[in-house]
Amino acid sequence: MSNEMINFLSTLISYPSISSNPNNSQDSKNLANFIIDSYTNLGFKMELIDNLIEGKNPLIFGKFGDDPNKKTIMFYSHYDVQPASIQDGWDTEPFDLIEKSDGYVYARGASDDKGPITATYFAMKELLETTSDIPVNIAILYEGEEESSSHGFEQTVYKNKSFFSDIDGILILDTSWFTDHRPSLDYGLRGLTYMAINVSGPNKDQHSGLVGGTIREPMSDLISILSKLIDSDGNVQVDGFYDDVLPLSDAENELYDKIDFNINDYVSYLGRNSLFQQNSKTTLMNMWRNPSLSIHGIQGAFSGSGSKTVVPASVTGKVSMRLVPNQDPKTISEIFIAYVNKIVENMNTPNSISVEPIGLGEWWYGDVNNFLFESAKSAIENYWGKEPNYVRSGGSIPIIPFMEKTFNAPAIGLPVGQSSDGAHSQNERLRIENLVGAKHVIINLLNKISNLN
Amino acid sequence: MSNEMINFLSTLISYPSISSNPNNSQDSKNLANFIIDSYTNLGFKMELIDNLIEGKNPLIFGKFGDDPNKKTIMFYSHYDVQPASIQDGWDTEPFDLIEKSDGYVYARGASDDKGPITATYFAMKELLETTSDIPVNIAILYEGEEESSSHGFEQTVYKNKSFFSDIDGILILDTSWFTDHRPSLDYGLRGLTYMAINVSGPNKDQHSGLVGGTIREPMSDLISILSKLIDSDGNVQVDGFYDDVLPLSDAENELYDKIDFNINDYVSYLGRNSLFQQNSKTTLMNMWRNPSLSIHGIQGAFSGSGSKTVVPASVTGKVSMRLVPNQDPKTISEIFIAYVNKIVENMNTPNSISVEPIGLGEWWYGDVNNFLFESAKSAIENYWGKEPNYVRSGGSIPIIPFMEKTFNAPAIGLPVGQSSDGAHSQNERLRIENLVGAKHVIINLLNKISNLN
Known part of the structure; x- marks a missing residue:
């Protein structure tokens, strides 16, 4: 057969x-x-x-x-x-x-x-x-x-x-x-909410010899916003982000005890031990049952090799969050926008900043x-x-x-x-x-x- | 003739x-x-x-x-x-x-x-x-x-x-x-010191579905460092950065009073009033006689359109400083490295971080x-x-x-x-x-x- x-x-x-x-x-x-x-x-x-x-x-x-x-x-x-x-x-x-x-x-x-x-x-x-x-x-x-x-x-x-x-x-x-x-x-x-944060300044790309020190650059505004999204322990800083996360039940907790998962194999696959938790069970939970936030990159800024002195006119930060029960991707998108808008208010910046979801998945x-x-x-x-x-x-x-x-x-x-x-x-x-x-x-x-x- | x-x-x-x-x-x-x-x-x-x-x-x-x-x-x-x-x-x-x-x-x-x-x-x-x-x-x-x-x-x-x-x-x-x-x-x-900040994590680019929440991502470490280089008023945060800047003399101060420079023309050229100072004279000084710092972009991260969920393995932040008398480009490069290294020590990150000058100009x-x-x-x-x-x-x-x-x-x-x-x-x-x-x-x-x- x-x-x-x-x-x-x-x-x-x-x-x-x-x-x-x-x-x-x-x-x-x-x-x-x-x-x-x-x-x-x-x-x-x-x-x-x-x-x-x-x-x-x-x-x-x-x-x-x-x-x-x-x-x-x-x-x-x-x-x-x-x-x-x-x-x-x-x-x-x-x-x-x-x-x-x-x-x-x-x-x-x-x-x-x-x-x-x-x-x-x-x-x-x-x-x-x-x-x-x-x-x-x-x-x-x-x-x-x-x-x-x-x-x-x-x-x-x-x-x-x-x-x-x-x-x-x-x-x-x-x-x-x-x-x-x-x-x-x-x-x-896990589910997904993928967001784009757009910061616009001058009409056209500029040269740091001309505008360096005179204008508030879109890139530094964007970096400032991105730096407030996650702390060094991986905790997402968006207000209310964890509100709907289903608490760990005893039954689910027990499931993890039975998983064949060797953290050393995982580290050796990654090539570096950059884990938040040096523990197989919590690492599995971080991968499967806990939400997370990643910064993927910036569109519009200089991304080549070398030392170009451009001041990008408009930049877009790409950020996604992996979601878990019972986080609703649309709700997360809304509270993310509210959180960034709150940051922007406190920044008192002349640049134009907008946030939009560019991908949602249950x-x-x-x-x-x-x-x-x-x-x-x-x-x-x-x-x-x-x-x-x-x-x-x-x-x-x-x-x-x-x-x-x-x-x-x-x-x-x-x-x-x-x-x-x-x-x-x-x-x-x-x-x-x-x-x-x-x-x-x-x-x-x-x-x-x-x-x- | x-x-x-x-x-x-x-x-x-x-x-x-x-x-x-x-x-x-x-x-x-x-x-x-x-x-x-x-x-x-x-x-x-x-x-x-x-x-x-x-x-x-x-x-x-x-x-x-x-x-x-x-x-x-x-x-x-x-x-x-x-x-x-x-x-x-x-x-x-x-x-x-x-x-x-x-x-x-x-x-x-x-x-x-x-x-x-x-x-x-x-x-x-x-x-x-x-x-x-x-x-x-x-x-x-x-x-x-x-x-x-x-x-x-x-x-x-x-x-x-x-x-x-x-x-x-x-x-x-x-x-x-x-x-x-x-x-x-x-x-x-102005002179120039152009720096590259390299952050390396895993061997290869990863997918946020796999590592999102399990590892400390190089991108968030880099963003955290970049966010500490300049404040919202354009002040460079690097320790000792302004130490050697020649104070403004009365004679130099007077030179600026005679310059034909209309700040409205400058704003209209830029297409947006994102000036740090709404004043022709101080804007000219920011352009010519004050040092500045610009973040130009990030190499190695996602820079395209769309919603790619990559977690970049290694990223390099490109930053330059425009320098003025009597800042020495090499000295600025050294204190920049020292400043970033101090940030890195406090970050307690498993990722590998290095800083190098990639351009100096008097x-x-x-x-x-x-x-x-x-x-x-x-x-x-x-x-x-x-x-x-x-x-x-x-x-x-x-x-x-x-x-x-x-x-x-x-x-x-x-x-x-x-x-x-x-x-x-x-x-x-x-x-x-x-x-x-x-x-x-x-x-x-x-x-x-x-x-x-």
């Missing part, structure tokens, strides 16, 4: 469905049609759904079964991939899948995200071949723009959501185990005690013989909270590959054991959910 | 001696040889001096007279120009001199700096034709790299300085009148009471019928203090064109009245100096 899975995966790989390159859009469409044909042959009702954003890759919708007595489980994955070429430093041609004697297959998309699509498809195939049925109703929702900010996903899914009946749970198959040696389940992501916080999570945990324990790591992520995937809201159903992340797969790097790989294991875990999981009925 | 001068200037203009473009180096060399031939025909001893920096334009050295009873006056100008092409928005071909009915000639280099060379040459020619002699010994020092940071000037002049005998005074012909309607004399420039402060300045003032009053503006500049021209030291002689700036000439812009121009006037002022000036003997 693993040979058959590898052959199928190899076919998915052979379509260079690079969403960031418009030249590959026909490859993406061909791949989408191949996936549709494959599921159709299993008896699924499939549709290729045009992306509402012109020129962006279509979505794949599918379903199997409509028994009202069964739960309906949705599978989310993406069929597009990051760019790759052998000139980037790959050992082998990235769109030719290679099986090596180390137990891994190597190719762009092997782990992110064509392996998970393969595991799902073969779980369905095996269930249908061995029991002539699937124990739950299935919904398939695959997109082709995940590696390009999921362009068009939300509006296209929202408009076509009537394709699906009631959804009971959503499985996100698009992450990796937190470590190489223990399976994981994902239950949370956090996601799954329930580790609902039927979906409990069934997945049990399915993983059955197959792998160990309890999964309960994992959140410090990053943001706004489509997950969007899907939970749109389908009014809980989501969990069910990772397939390992942390070392190199999803966006050269020589991306997937352990065959993980590919086969994911198929079994999916079958176990669906059977367990079916038994809950 | 003005037709002859315009024809000569037109020939100088016709060589596109753009020093920033290596393709024009033959044009520059041809122009240098034309100037050498012209002076040689007057009886000058001329030499083309190779620039010690390979590929950079040669220097022109010249002398006339070696009477030990006469003073020796050196003329500095440059024969290279800023780039120009009709595509940049010129009304006429920039290397074809055009005389218009408004009394101006238009061409790249007309004012900066081929007009001043023409005025000097015709002053010499007229003295020799009318009196068969020049009343002082003359030294000519022209360079061809002024518009490209005077590459190779200092080392080449220093190595070849024995070409010249004792120099008594240096006339810098490379500036413009401070206003359009009144001649100026330049007696000062200020220049001429004596408004020496023989050169007094003679020039009197020559200008004789010809123009008004007292010149006594002008300093906020910028830096390190070759002037270098020449004063190398030749052990005082310098003054003798401007030829007007403030509105657009020296580095489209449709650069020169008023014919100014060209002819400069010739007369030079003749008057040399006669006056001769009478001092």
Whole structure:
């Protein structure tokens, strides 16, 4: 069976469905049609759904079964991939899948995200071949723009959501185990509020020989504002920023005790011990469950090498905050603007200063005690013989909270590959054991959910 | 005579001696040889001096007279120009001199700096034709790299300085009148210390989804340092920064009362009233005689548009200080480093922080009471019928203090064109009245100096 899975995966790989390159859009469409044909042959009702954003890759919708007595489980994955070429430093041609004697297959998309699509498809195939049925109703929702900010996903899914009946749970198959040696389940992501602080002075860029000392420079005003956003311990200084942060419960606290996470590995990955907390547990909490603020850079100022003596006329500071339950990105954006405006009032500056949000994303916080999570945990324990790591992520995937809201159903992340797969790097790989294991875990999981009925 | 001068200037203009473009180096060399031939025909001893920096334009050295009873006056100008092409928005071909009915000639280099060379040459020619002699010994020092940071000037002049005998005074012909309607004399420039503050954290750029909240980010450390360099009134916070600033004397104070300077014009040029002082005199002092600090930008951080969530691994803040008598650029660099290091100690940061000077330039402060300045003032009053503006500049021209030291002689700036000439812009121009006037002022000036003997 693993040979058959590898052959199928190899076919998915052979379509260079690079969403960031418009030249590959026909490859993406061909791949989408191949996936549709494959599921159709299993008896699924499939549709290729045009992306509402012109020129962006279509979505794949599918379903199997409509028994009202069964739960309906949705599978989310993406069929597009990051760019790759052998000139980037790959050992082998990235769109030719290679099986090596180390137990891994190597190719762009092997782990992110064509392996998970393969595991799902073969779980369905095996269930249908061995029991002539699937124990739950299935919904398939695959997109082709995940590696390009999921362009068009939300509006296209929202408009076509009537394709699906009631959804009971959503499985996100698009992450990796937190470590190489223990399976994981994902239950949370941080949200994001990205702000731009604009400071405008003279009409045009000036020269410090002319205006140095005569005018209040926009750059020093901006630096002054940026310096008041975060203290040296990483505490965000925006008034009210922490008001809505969900306090740590005993139950959540205990979850962190069980995580495989070695702070020394993290420091050695970073190359410098610049951690706020020299403690694995608090560092994990800082990454996953605590909000943060980062200053990314300044637009409009001199950013080259050398010693240019320009006085920039207008500069924009770029700042983002990673948010956690129950911080609302829009509310955070509002209190950020109020905080900066208060600073500006006290500055008494002649420059013009404005603040605007340029990106908002919802956090996601799954329930580790609902039927979906409990069934997945049990399915993983059955197959792998160990309890999964309960994992959140410090990053943001706004489509997950969007899907939970749109389908009014809980989501969990069910990772397939390992942390070392190199999803966006050269020589991306997937352990065959993980590919086969994911198929079994999916079958176990669906059977367990079916038994809950 | 003005037709002859315009024809000569037109020939100088016709060589596109753009020093920033290596393709024009033959044009520059041809122009240098034309100037050498012209002076040689007057009886000058001329030499083309190779620039010690390979590929950079040669220097022109010249002398006339070696009477030990006469003073020796050196003329500095440059024969290279800023780039120009009709595509940049010129009304006429920039290397074809055009005389218009408004009394101006238009061409790249007309004012900066081929007009001043023409005025000097015709002053010499007229003295020799009318009196068969020049009343002082003359030294000519022209360079061809002024518009490209005077590459190779200092080392080449220093190595070849024995070409010249004792120099008594240096006339810098490379500036413009401070206003359009009144001649100026330049007696000062600010110096410069340009510093780079480097903050290094992780090995590689990170993503705020991964490290936001876990590490002390280099960017927030840098912002914190930059925010402590200057206060909201423009006062530099570096300990000891003002220690060596020459106090304002009554005599200097009085100079400012006579300057034609309208603060409203300055504000309207800037496009915003962001002045520290709403007062013409103190604004002029801030520009010319007070030191300042500017933050130019940050290298290594995100500087594009949009909302990238990078956490830069290493960032470099670029800061410069304009310096005045008697601040030493090296001393300022040292106390700046000490000040930042003191901040860094109190920050207790795990990041690696270093500070280095990446540019130093001496200020220049001429004596408004020496023989050169007094003679020039009197020559200008004789010809123009008004007292010149006594002008300093906020910028830096390190070759002037270098020449004063190398030749052990005082310098003054003798401007030829007007403030509105657009020296580095489209449709650069020169008023014919100014060209002819400069010739007369030079003749008057040399006669006056001769009478001092």
